[in-house]
Every structure is written in C-alpha cells, then in structure tokens.
Amino acid sequence: MTTPILPVSRRAFLRVSAIAGGGLLLTSVFEPLDAVEALIAPSGDGPLPSADDPRLSAYISLTPDGVVTIMAKNPEIGQGVKTMLPMLIAEELDVSWSQVRVQQASLDTKNFQGQTAGGSTATPSNWLPMRRVGAAARAMLVGAAAQQWNVPASECTTEAGVVHHRASSRSLTYGALATAAASMTPPDLATVPLKDPKNFKIIGQRVRGVDNASIVTGKPLFGIDITRPGMKYATFVKCAVFGGKVASANVDAIKRLPGITHAFVVEGGDNLGGLLGGVAIVGDSWWKVQTARKQLQVQWNEGATASQSSAGFAQQAKSLFAAAPQRSIRNDGDVDAALASAVKTVEAEYHYPFIAHAPLEPQNCTAHFDGGKLEIWAPAQLPDSGRQLVARTLSMQPDDITVHITRSGGGFGRRLYNDFMVEAAWIARETGVPVKLLWTREEDMQHDFYRPGGFHKFRAGVDASGALTAFSNHFVSFGEGERFTSSGDIGATEFPARFVPNFRIASSVMPLGVPTGALRAPRSNALSYAFMGFLDECAYAAGKDTVEFLRGVLANVQPTPAPEPGGRPQPQGLDPVRMRGVLDLVADKSGWARRASLPKGTGMGVAFYFSHRGYFAEVAQVTVSKTGDVKVDKVWAAGDVGSQIINPSGAEQQTQGAVLDGIGQVLAQEITIEGGRAVQSNFHDFPLLRLTQAPPVEVHWNLTENSPTGIGEPALPPIVPAVTNAIFAATGKRVRSLPLSKHDLSWS
Amino acid sequence: MNITLKVNGQSRTVDVPSDMPLLWVLRDELDLKGTKFGCGAAQCGACTVHINGAPTRSCVLPATAVQGADIKTIEGLSPDGSHALQRAWDELDVPQCGYCQAGQLMSAAALLEKNPKPSDADIDSAMNGNLCRCATYLRIRQGIHRAAEMLSAPTPSGVSRNGTPADDASVAMPSTTTR
Numbered sequence: 001m002t003t004p005i006l007p008v009s010r011r012a013f014l015r016v017s018a019i020a021g022g023g024l025l026l027t028s029v030f031e032p033l034d035a036v037e038a039l040i041a042p043s044g045d046g047p048l049p050s051a052d053d054p055r056l057s058a059y060i061s062l063t064p065d066g067v068v069t070i071m072a073k074n075p076e077i078g079q080g081v082k083t084m085l086p087m088l089i090a091e092e093l094d095v096s097w098s099q100v101r102v103q104q105a106s107l108d109t110k111n112f113q114g115q116t117a118g119g120s121t122a123t124p125s126n127w128l129p130m131r132r133v134g135a136a137a138r139a140m141l142v143g144a145a146a147q148q149w150n151v152p153a154s155e156c157t158t159e160a161g162v163v164h165h166r167a168s169s170r171s172l173t174y175g176a177l178a179t180a181a182a183s184m185t186p187p188d189l190a191t192v193p194l195k196d197p198k199n200f201k202i203i204g205q206r207v208r209g210v211d212n213a214s215i216v217t218g219k220p221l222f223g224i225d226i227t228r229p230g231m232k233y234a235t236f237v238k239c240a241v242f243g244g245k246v247a248s249a250n251v252d253a254i255k256r257l258p259g260i261t262h263a264f265v266v267e268g269g270d271n272l273g274g275l276l277g278g279v280a281i282v283g284d285s286w287w288k289v290q291t292a293r294k295q296l297q298v299q300w301n302e303g304a305t306a307s308q309s310s311a312g313f314a315q316q317a318k319s320l321f322a323a324a325p326q327r328s329i330r331n332d333g334d335v336d337a338a339l340a341s342a343v344k345t346v347e348a349e350y351h352y353p354f355i356a357h358a359p360l361e362p363q364n365c366t367a368h369f370d371g372g373k374l375e376i377w378a379p380a381q382l383p384d385s386g387r388q389l390v391a392r393t394l395s396m397q398p399d400d401i402t403v404h405i406t407r408s409g410g411g412f413g414r415r416l417y418n419d420f421m422v423e424a425a426w427i428a429r430e431t432g433v434p435v436k437l438l439w440t441r442e443e444d445m446q447h448d449f450y451r452p453g454g455f456h457k458f459r460a461g462v463d464a465s466g467a468l469t470a471f472s473n474h475f476v477s478f479g480e481g482e483r484f485t486s487s488g489d490i491g492a493t494e495f496p497a498r499f500v501p502n503f504r505i506a507s508s509v510m511p512l513g514v515p516t517g518a519l520r521a522p523r524s525n526a527l528s529y530a531f532m533g534f535l536d537e538c539a540y541a542a543g544k545d546t547v548e549f550l551r552g553v554l555a556n557v558q559p560t561p562a563p564e565p566g567g568r569p570q571p572q573g574l575d576p577v578r579m580r581g582v583l584d585l586v587a588d589k590s591g592w593a594r595r596a597s598l599p600k601g602t603g604m605g606v607a608f609y610f611s612h613r614g615y616f617a618e619v620a621q622v623t624v625s626k627t628g629d630v631k632v633d634k635v636w637a638a639g640d641v642g643s644q645i646i647n648p649s650g651a652e653q654q655t656q657g658a659v660l661d662g663i664g665q666v667l668a669q670e671i672t673i674e675g676g677r678a679v680q681s682n683f684h685d686f687p688l689l690r691l692t693q694a695p696p697v698e699v700h701w702n703l704t705e706n707s708p709t710g711i712g713e714p715a716l717p718p719i720v721p722a723v724t725n726a727i728f729a730a731t732g733k734r735v736r737s738l739p740l741s742k743h744d745l746s747w748s
Numbered sequence: 749m750n751i752t753l754k755v756n757g758q759s760r761t762v763d764v765p766s767d768m769p770l771l772w773v774l775r776d777e778l779d780l781k782g783t784k785f786g787c788g789a790a791q792c793g794a795c796t797v798h799i800n801g802a803p804t805r806s807c808v809l810p811a812t813a814v815q816g817a818d819i820k821t822i823e824g825l826s827p828d829g830s831h832a833l834q835r836a837w838d839e840l841d842v843p844q845c846g847y848c849q850a851g852q853l854m855s856a857a858a859l860l861e862k863n864p865k866p867s868d869a870d871i872d873s874a875m876n877g878n879l880c881r882c883a884t885y886l887r888i889r890q891g892i893h894r895a896a897e898m899l900s901a902p903t904p905s906g907v908s909r910n911g912t913p914a915d916d917a918s919v920a921m922p923s924t925t926t927r
Contacts, residue, residue: 078845078882208841215846216834218782218822222847225781287772360786360794360847360881409847410881441787585926649841652923657844660883683791683879692872694885699923
C-alpha cells in the first residue's frame with residue numbers, strides 16, 4: 001500500500017500512502033536530529049535549524065469526505081501548540097479551518113521527531129517545515145485534478161478545499177481527489193512554492209483552541225483523567241529532605257489496612273531527576289491510599305542535604321561576595337579603572353528566591369506492565385526523555401515502552417522532568433496491575449525542580465554625559481567547580497554585555513542538594529530582575545529617564561572581541577535595533593512621557609529583555625498604598641517575535657499569561673529551604689496570582705522582517721523588574737530582593 | 749458505607765469510606781472526570797461543584813454530608829455544551845491549559861444564576877477563590893460579561909466547533925500590530 005519512500009530534499013522525506021477505503025495519507029519524515037532538546041537550552045538564543053534543514057515532521061490524512069486530519073505531535077501544555085501547528089499545514093493546504101480535525105499523537109519516534117514542549121521552540125522549528133508539508137499535499141491534489149482534466153496544473157487554482165479550473169468552469173473537492181492524489185509524485189519540499197503571506201487566510205486569524213469544547217464540558221483530557229480496566233491507585237512517599245532514603249518503614253502494617261493491595265519500599269538512586277527512595281502504597285482508591293498513608297511510619301536516612309537552608313545560602317553568599325570571584329564569565333576593557341574615573345558610581349546587591357512551578361494539575365502518571373512491556377500515559381513535556389529514563393531505570397528496551405501523551409494541566413517547565421513517570425513505571429512493574437500514581441499538592445510543591453535562587457553584586461559607573469562606562473556583576477549561584485546548577489547559570493552575552501566598554505561578569509558557586517530546573521523563561525526570569533532593576537538604578541544615577549538611558553546603552557554597541565584561544569565563538573545576544581523597536585513602541589503605547597502627572601504612590605517602571613529569540617519591552621503602572629499594599633494597575637507589553645503573529649488569540653494569551661505569571665512571582669512567591677526540605681506546601685503559603693490581582697495587560701506587536709519565533713516564555717522576564725522599578729517610581733523604595741511580601745513599602 | 753447521591757439529576761449509589769470527599773466519589777467512583785483535583789485543601793477552586801445551586805469545594809466535603817442534595821458538576825452544566833458560559837468561553841478562547849476551567853465555569857454559573865448582570869466587583873467577589881495557573885483571568889472576566897450579554901439577548905449566537913470568531917469587537921484590548 002505504501003509507495004516507496006521518495007527523497008524530496010537533502011534530509012527530508014515525504015511518505016505518501018493511500019488510506020484503506022480511499023484517501024491520501026502524507027507523512028513527512030526526517031533523519032534523526034541532534035536533538036531538539038538542544039534548543040531548549042536555558043539561554044534560548046542558540047542557533048535555529050536552518051530553513052532547508054527541517055527537523056520536525058507531520059502526519060496528515062485526507063479522506064473522501066473532505067475531512068483533513070492532522071496529528072498534533074507535540075505535547076499540549078496550555079501553550080496552544082495543538083492548534084497552532086495544524087494551522088500552518090491547513091494554510092498551505094488551502095482548506096478551510098472547519099474541515100480540519102486535530103488528533104493528539106502518541107510518542108512515536110519512528111514517525112515523529114521532536115515531540116517536545118519547551119524552550120518556545122515549536123514556532124521557530126515548524127514555521128517552514130509544516131507549511132511545506134501542507135503545500136506539498138496541495139500540489140499533489142492540484143496535480144491529480146490537472147491529470148483528470150488533462151490541463152496544465154498551472155491553470156488550476158485552489159480555495160477552501162476545492163481545486164478549480166476556471167477556464168473550463170470545472171471543480172473538484174479535495175475529498176474527491178484524495179485517492180488519486182495518493183499516486184502523484186510529491187514535489188520537492190525544499191522548493192515547493194509557499195503562499196505570499198498577504199494571501200494567508202488562517203495564519204494571522206484568531207483561531208480558538210481545538211480542545212475548547214472538550215474543556216468546557218469536562219471531558220477527560222488530562223493525565224489525571226486516565227482510567228484503565230482493573231486500575232489501582234498509588235501514592236509514593238519520598239523523604240522530605242531531597243535525596244533522602246528509607247531506612248525502615250512499617251509496610252507490613254500498611255498492607256493490612258482497608259483497601260490497600262500493595263505497600264513496599266523503593267530503594268531508589270541518587271539522581272535527583274530519577275527514581276528516588278520512598279514508600280509506595282497501592283490500593284483500590286486514591287482516597288483509601290491517602291488514608292492508609294496517615295499510618296505510615298518511616299525512618300529516613302536524610303543524607304547530607306539536611307544541613308542546607310536558605311539562611312545558610314545567604315550567609316555563604318555574603319562570604320563569597322567578600323572574596324574574589326571564582327570564575328570569570330566575561331571581562332571587557334578595564335572595569336576597575338573605569339569605575340575609578342567615573343563621575344558617579346552605583347553599587348547594589350540583588351537577591352531572588354527559589355520558586356516552584358506549581359502547575360494546577362499535580363504530577364501524575366498511569367502505567368501498566370504486562371508481559372515484559374510497559375504502557376504509560378503521561379502529561380509530559382519531554383515524553384521521549386521519560387521513556388529513556390524509564391528504560392534505564394527498569395533495565396528495559398525503549399521499544400518495549402509505549403508512551404501516550406496526554407494534555408497537561410500546565411507545564412511551565414515542571415514536566416520537562418520525568419520523575420513521576422519513572423515512579424509510576426516502577427510501581428506498575430512491582431504490582432503487575434495498571435496503576436495511576438497521583439501526587440498530592442504538598443508533594444508537588446515540595447518535590448519540584450525549583451527555579452534556583454541567586455545573589456548579585458553590581459557596581460557601575462556613568463560619565464558626565466550620563467552614559468554607562470563601567471559595569472560589573474558578581475553572580476553568586478549554586479553548583480560545583482565550572483558547573484552551575486540547572487537554570488542557575490549566566491552567559492557572556494547578558495545585557496548590557498557588548499554595550500558597555502568596560503564590562504565584567506564573574507561568578508562564584510556554592511554546593512546545592514536541592515533539585516533545580518527550567519521554569520518558564522529559565523535563567524532569564526531571574527536575571528532580568530537583577531540586571532534590569534540595577535540598570536534602572538544606573539539611569540537614576542545618570543540623571544536620566546530610564547527609557548532614554550536604555551536607548552543610549554543600546555546605541556553604544558561595542559566591537560565584538562575575538563574569541564578566546566580554543567574557546568567557542570560567543571553567541572551574539574540581543575539585536576539592539578529590534579530591542580529599540582519594542583522599547584519605543586511600549587513607551588509610546590503606555591504614555592511613558594506623561595508619567596510625571598501620576599499622583600504620589602503611583603509610578604511607572606520599564607524593562608526589556610531578550611529571551612528565547614523574542615524581544616519584549618514592558619511598562620507596569622503600580623500603585624502603592626500608604627500602608628504599603630501594592631497593586632499593579634496596568635501593564636503594556638510590546639513584543640517582536642518576527643514577521644507574523646500566527647494565532648493572535650493564542651499569542652495574546654501567552655503574553656498576558658506570562659506577564660501575570662511574573663506578577664504572581666513578584667508579589668509573594670518563595671520556596672524557603674530549611675533542614676534540606678521545602679517549607680512551603682500548598683497555595684496558602686505559596687500563593688498564585690488571583691483574579692482581583694490581575695491588571696489589564698495591553699499587548700502590542702512590532703512586526704519585523706524576521707522568521708517567526710515562539711511566545712510561551714519571552715514575555716515573562718521584563719515584567720518582574722518593570723514592577724519593582726515602578727515601585728521605586730511610586731515610593732522611592734528600591735526593591736532589591738523578592739518577593740514583595742517580605743518588604744515594608746509603606747510611605748507618607 | 750453505602751451512600752446515595754443525586755448527581756446531575758441522576759440518583760447514584762456507591763460504597764465508599766465515610767470520610768471520602770465528594771471530589772473523589774465523583775472522579776473515581778462515578779467516573780465524572782470533569783471536576784478537578786488541585787490542592788485538596790479548598791485553596792484553588794478546581795474542584796468546584798454546585799450543591800443545591802451554591803458553588804462548593806468538593807475536595808474537602810465528605811460525600812456523606814450531601815446525600816439528598818442536588819449536586820451539579822461540569823458534566824451537568826448543560827446537556828450539550830450550550831450554556832452561555834460554555835459558548836462564551838469558546839468564543840473568547842478563554843482556556844490555556846484548561847485544567848481549572850471546569851471550576852471557573854461552575855463558580856461563574858452560580859454567580860449568573862443569582863446575578864444575571866454582574867459588575868466587575870461582583871465578579872471579583874465570586875471568582876477570587878478560583879486560581880488559574882495560566883492566569884486566564886482577563887478572559888474569564890470578559891467571558892462572564894459576554895455570557896451575561898448572551899443570556900439577555902433573545903437568540904444566542906451560534907458557535908461552531910472551531911473557526912474564527914466572526915466579530916473581534918467583543919474581544920477587549922485586542923493586540924495591535926505595527927510594521
């Protein structure tokens with residue numbers, strides 16, 4: 001049935017098949033890639049796959065009834081990818097959106113590449129490949145019609161799923177042509193003509209989420225909703241101290257409790273991202289399991305991390321600041337000389353806390369081990385990494401493990417880590433029955449891969465004209481030797497690197513036993529606060545309005561230094577022209593020039609940030625009451641993510657969501673470490689933003705001639721300093737540590 | 749113990765522990781998965797259902813306490829997804845991940861039942877207990893206003909399964925583009 005595989009570009013293949021019962025099946029397959037995961041680097045400014053080297057694949061079928069079914073291969077975590085990627089295919093296929101059905105694909109590394117959600121990568125890595133697949137299918141349908149009518153294909157046009165030959169007034173629907181098209185030779189994907197963007201009918205429209213109807217009627221879509229025949233429910237109790245192991249537990253007593261079928265100790269390993277030690281309790285219902293758990297008594301070997309605490313980290317940071325930095329990240333010009341000769345110098349220390357992801361759907365996974373094979377249903381951002389982890393931990397072959405991708409009740413980076421998957425897999429193998437593992441909220445909060453805290457000491461100097469002449473940052477983070485803890489790193493292009501003649505970033509690290517990881521706009525969500533907060537201080541020192549000051553810094557591009565011998569060429573970092581574009585736009589839209597008319601207690605703050613290939617500048621207007629209560633009144637966000645906003649509804653949602661996410665972080669979010677464990681446990685002490693705290697967020701796009709890039713993350717980083725800078729404008733109080741709930745912001 | 753619950757108009761008998769919260773009876777005994785678990789402590793509102801019309805957190809409410817009461821879940825909000833709020837949620841594309849939305853809709857539906865034309869302040873007090881981690885709050889507020897508008901209009905406007913809204917004017921603060 002399947003025609004031979006046809007090489008259609010350097011590394012891409014289209015596989016064309018007829019569907020039983022008639023119709024066209026088109027699969028695009030690409031050679032194994034060097035991992036899209038590489039794109040999910042915290043820096044988010046790594047190289048993109050080039051346009052003629054597509055990395056991802058598509059799977060579409062067209063049946064005689066004219067229905068186009070597009071497999072959504074990537075995990076949907078609320079970023080809208082299940083709607084956005086099919087839009088790209090449908091546009092070039094030239095069907096109406098109402099003809100399109102979208103189905104979630106399972107993990108299938110033979111047919112799909114890059115089934116991941118992370119790093120705002122879906123848009124930049126699919127923009128051309130997906131459109132080309134749609135265009136190739138259209139070309140084959142046109143070819144089939146032309147053959148049937150015996151006319152040149154060039155005389156045929158398409159519209160909304162119909163091929164027309166206007167000269168002879170003949171038309172055929174795609175459905176009628178689907179079977180014939182399956183025998184056409186596919187065009188070369190690298191050269192297949194694409195639409196002129198001015199003719200887009202779907203791209204650029206506000207297209208609603210394809211799962212909306214299921215969501216608003218409560219259909220089972222999420223990992224937590226999975227049910228299997230004969231399924232049992234599991235809880236897995238780990239040591240509150242990260243990495244602690246079970247010395248002994250009363251599992252025999254637990255086994256005898258009502259409704260409990262299994263209780264056993266899992267030894268676990270030392271990899272904080274893998275299977276840790278703990279006690280599994282399995283039973284007839286999750287409630288019975290939770291009830292039994294109250295009787296569980298465990299002696300833990302807490303391990304070395306028990307001596308770590310947030311207070312201890314702060315103490316160590318103090319000592320590290322007093323000493324010379326351990327490592328140089330970048331050193332341009334002569335910072336010390338420039339500081340000595342500066343007309344004015346500024347110095348400040350900034351600190352931000354650990355924070356949790358807290359997706360609303362707690363970690364969960366359903367697994368069934370049967371006949372040496374494992375079937376898994378998981379809300380996972382990196383399902384293939386999860387399968388590899390399970391295979392390694394259970395000594396299985398990856399081919400013996402099937403992973404079904406469910407919708408995720410929020411990701412934010414938490415589900416890049418597959419600890420929940422390996423736990424469920426282990427418990428399923430031990431019990432031999434289908435098992436749903438579901439964590440409590442407390443477990444979710446206390447066993448996260450946290451956004452790491454960090455400490456920054458800054459010094460800067462300005463000259464008589466108010467220009468920034470020297471900038472120094474000593475970053476105290478976590479890690480060992482040259483290795484930073486995940487998402488606790490810093491790069492050599494951190495702004496204002498390349499825009500100050502005398503510039504230095506150096507770092508020191510202290511050991512950490514707490515797992516850390518990528519949280520929406522990893523690294524950037526923290527560094528933005530410290531760097532853009534301190535640059536606001538520099539603007540005041542220079543006697544300049546911050547927008548004017550930042551324009552001056554952006555204009556001061558320094559020559560790129562030669563790479564160090566043997567070193568890799570440094571990434572370029574931000575493009576000052578694009579950043580200036582969004583800065584000007586947000587200043588205009590927010591009425592920045594009129595901010596002097598705001599009453600005392602109300603102020604505006606501005607910040608910009610480049611991350612995940614996206615440029616965002618944001619202005620926050622904040623009112624602080626005399627008693628110190630903070631209310632963000634309004635936010636204006638200006639973004640440049642290239643030439644095209646693919647789905648304005650989704651893009652606006654992601655931008656507003658990221659901005660509000662950041663405001664939630666600023667207001668009150670903090671994970672405190674005490675005795676090697678997380679103190680906070682639920683939403684009463686780790687508060688999420690609430691409806692009454694959500695200000696209007698105006699979103700404006702600056703379209704530029706750049707290939708479209710992703711939008712799940714880059715709008716978050718600037719809002720954090722925009723808010724703290726606005727608080728300074730409102731009250732004269734500089735917020736150099738987060739969250740705000742720890743500060744007295746009252747004024748008179 | 750055996751208890752009998754009236755859920756979405758149907759009488760259902762289940763054998764469950766006496767302290768089992770209604771949430772787990774709905775989800776794991778009656779296979780009504782629309783009501784969600786978020787915190788287990790009445791902190792987030794994902795588990796909101798109606799008990800005799802009042803929005804109630806089902807994760808801390810023992811099912812035994814609501815025998816004889818009228819229990820309504822998201823599955824019972826309308827027979828076919830045609831409640832004004834459900835249509836407004838789709839039209840304005842409110843959900844992101846969608847996990848909290850059943851709870852949001854149940855809180856909003858209870859609000860509209862007693863106050864068909866709520867002000868922003870009314871929405872604040874009715875909805876502030878429902879967390880949305882994706883922070884879809886701006887569209888939730890807008891969605892409630894839109895549903896109220898639909899309820900007061902003589903004929904509801906049709907909403908298809910997917911597609912683009914015919915009229916973007918209903919979307920507050922649409923993003924602007926500059927080239």
